[in-house]
Amino acid sequence: MKVEQDARFREQRERFRLRWNCEDCALFDPDEGCAHGFPTHRHRASRYDDPTADLLFCKDFELT
Ligand code: SF4
Numbered sequence: 001m002k003v004e005q006d007a008r009f010r011e012q013r014e015r016f017r018l019r020w021n022c023e024d025c026a027l028f029d030p031d032e033g034c035a036h037g038f039p040t041h042r043h044r045a046s047r048y049d050d051p052t053a054d055l056l057f058c059k060d061f062e063l064t
Contacts, residue, residue, distance in 0.1 A: 021045040026062040
């Protein structure tokens with residue numbers, strides 16, 4: 001699912017400490033990548049250093 005990122009989302013991301021990136025997923029290993037073999041570049045935290053990047057939520061995300 002692709003969602004446009006806006007200022008409201010960025011403010012709420014910090015306020016509610018939202019988690020959706022691979023770094024917060026139980027299936028992610030920094031050396032091996034995704035345990036399910038999915039490409040991670042669109043879900044990594046660094047992608048959102050760009051405030052205009054569309055939000056992409058992984059269907060298999062499992063909060064650690
Ligand atoms: S399941 Fe999704 S969020 Fe979790 S490590 Fe794999 S790609 Fe990242």
